[in-house]
Amino acid sequence: MNRTIIMYTKVAVLVMLVGLALSAPSDSYGPPAHQQTYKEEPKPYQYNYAVQDEYAGTDFAQTEESDGQNVKGSYTVQLPDGRKQTVTYVASPYGGYQAEVSYYGEPQYPHEYGPPVTFKPQSYHHEPAYKPAPSYQPAPSYTPEPSYH
Structure with a gap:
């Protein structure tokens, strides 16, 4: 009789596991069926920036614009060999x-290199903008007597 109860218990657990596996969603990577998805309308944009620091040798820029579907733009960067590299691109669905x-200029490979670009540390002394007044004023421990001359 014990073997029969154990057998029925095993079959019941197996049936529950199969039922649980079959009730799981088939596409576990997609959004849940009850959740609405929000589709944002594409918006046109335009931006650009440029950085040029002769002391540090930094020189790069980018410009880009989009009509909401297609994107076009370009960026430039100063290469270590002295040339300027420009990448012009378009992207669409x-x-x-x-x-x-494209490249502008001739590559330069000097035989001798100068010292590396270094920046001297700047001293920084911070003065607080707010100087709190002492909140405790001790009373004198004695009262001075007036002096008569």
């Missing part, structure tokens, strides 16, 4: 990302 790379 159907054509993908397409880039054209």
Whole structure:
């Protein structure tokens, strides 16, 4: 009789596990069926920036614009060999990302190199803008007597 109860228990657990597996969603990577998805309308934009620091040798820039579907732009960077690299690109949902790379200038490879660019540390002395007044004024421990001359 004990073997029969154990057998029925095993079968019941197996049936529950199979039922649980079959009730799981088939696409576990997609959004849940009860959740609505929000599709934002594409918005046109335009931006650009440039950084040029002759002391540090930094020189790069980028410009980009989009009509909401297609993107076009370019960026430039000063290479260590002295050339300027420019990448002009377009990207669209159907054509993908397409880039054209061009270089300006001749590469320079000096035989001797100068000292590395270093920045001297600047001393910084901070004065607080607010100087609190002492909140405790001790009373004198004695009262001075007036002096008569």
